[in-house]
Amino acid sequence: MTTTNGLKRVVIEPVTRVEGHGKVSLLLDADNHVKQARLHIVEFRGFERFIQGRPYWEVPVLVQRLCGICPVSHHLAAAKAMDVLVGADKLTVTAEKMRRLMHYGQTFQSHALHFFHLASPDLLFGFDADVSKRNVIALATTPEYAELAVMGVMMRKFGQEIIKATAGKKIHGTGAIPGGINKNLSIEERDVFLKDIDQMLEWSVAALALCKKYTMDNFEMVKDFGSFPSNHLSIVREDGCMDLYDGNLRAIDSEGNIIFDQVKPADYHKMIKEEVKSWSYMKFPFITSLGPEKGWYRVGPLARLNTCDFIDSELAEKERQEFKALTNGKPNNITMAYHWARLIELLHSAEKMKELLNDPDLQGNDLVTSGERRDECVGILEAPRGTLFHHYKVNADDQVTMANLIVSTTSNNVPMNLAVEKVAAKYIDGVAEISEGLLNHLEVAIRAYDPCLSCATHAIGKMPLIVEMFDVDGNMVDRKVK
Secondary structure, eight states: OOOBTTBEEEEEBSOOSSBSOEEEEEEEOTTOOEEEEEEEEOSOOOHHHHTTTSBGGGHHHHGGGGOSSSHHHHHHHHHHHHHHHTTOSSOOHHHHHHHHHHHHHHHHHHHHIIIIIIIHHHHHHOTTSOTTTSSHHHHHHSTTTHHHHHHHHHHHHHHHHHHHHHHSSSSSOOOEETTEESOOOOHHHHHHHHHHHHHHHHHHHHHHHHHHHHHHHTHHHHTTTTOOOOEEEEEEOTTSBBOSSSOEEEEEOTTSOEEEEEEOGGGHHHHEEEEOOTTOSSOEEEETTTHHHHOOEEOSHHHHHHHOSBOSSHHHHHHHHHHHHTTTTSOOOOTTHHHHHHHHHHHHHHHHHHHHHTOGGGGOSOOBOOOSOOSEEEEEEEETTEEEEEEEEEOTTSBEEEEEEEOHHHHTHHHHHHHHHHHHHHHTTTOSSOOHHHHHHHHHHHHTTOOBOSOTTTOOSOOOOEEEEEOTTSOEEEEEEO
16 A cells, blocks of 8 residues: 555455445544545445336335345335335325334334444443454453343344244235335234234333443543534434435534525425545545535434434333433534434334334225326435435336435435544544554444444445554554454
């Protein structure tokens, strides 16, 4: 690796314990002061092109191949778009509630996976802990935390089984179709889940309590770790309630002032534009009225708790109020608070699953509806990682002619880069020797967003982590491989 304009380059490749593959590069001067820090996305995502020419009814099944971790999000966003296409402006009660159950199961398993498997080793063992301890296996083999590892596995299993019962398969299911869904929930399936749902609620409360305790015990470090003021965006219901499945767009600034509100999904392109940069395969969305320099925003659990007015489940709403009290009702701009917000949503998902499992509408047989055919459609929902946009055009032969997807992590692109810059400036700037533990600080900042850096199902085989450090003359002075 060569020097760049007299600066030495340090690279983390790949970033670990995230979905997908990316790298971080630092440019340092002769005194090891950080001059540039960037998160690069190194996988290419070509779904917007290769689904062109396919019949529209295949889209909900095709596009979910973007991800093996949150395929339900893409499956449902595409299905919601195709509902518009076939004129299904209002789904049957059974179809909507089955989709919602599927979506809450997806959110529940994804949030459990991130907290227990990907994030908790950093929080419980320390950012500087030996790399052999920063994983879920170490969690399971440490007596103090062994029960947490079991909780994480069983909670994810429960969410995956919900997905299987509603979508047909745990990964890449087929349950949602244009205009509705292709199965209901049998009494036998329902009773299996009702047997365990209270345990899921109890574990959700315990995980949230653990995360809150960590945040408050380490608040002086947490509040400044990769944090910065930002805009926030999500969908909300017409009454301002948080709704992970359906709603209109709301954006606020770092002080809580409304930028826009109740924007219909079909009009998203009037409010949001995307730009590209040469050093990443990921686009950079921004709020049109503010421009690319000031219009970037955050999405995901932190943004959703900042933008909504309330949550319609009792335990999660109580927790939201406590979360908001931390910043005196103002938006929370603390990057590490993503974990706290995420576990409030974990609890909310468990509450909503219990509510739906007890709803007899899930045993209904009216599953599909349709109306006047259209040629353009938009579907938006809140994926575990944030607001997900699916936009399609279809010709008279039922073939897709245009697709534009704004994935949650794409919206968090600028914030993740800023988090990397902030952490690099505080912990790495001027350090004589950059240890693996210090580099992990950068990854901790990225992991707070739970990014799906591209398509988790595209890479096969093992990718080593190689960090190389060069002096200003281009000579390698340090190299680490794991």
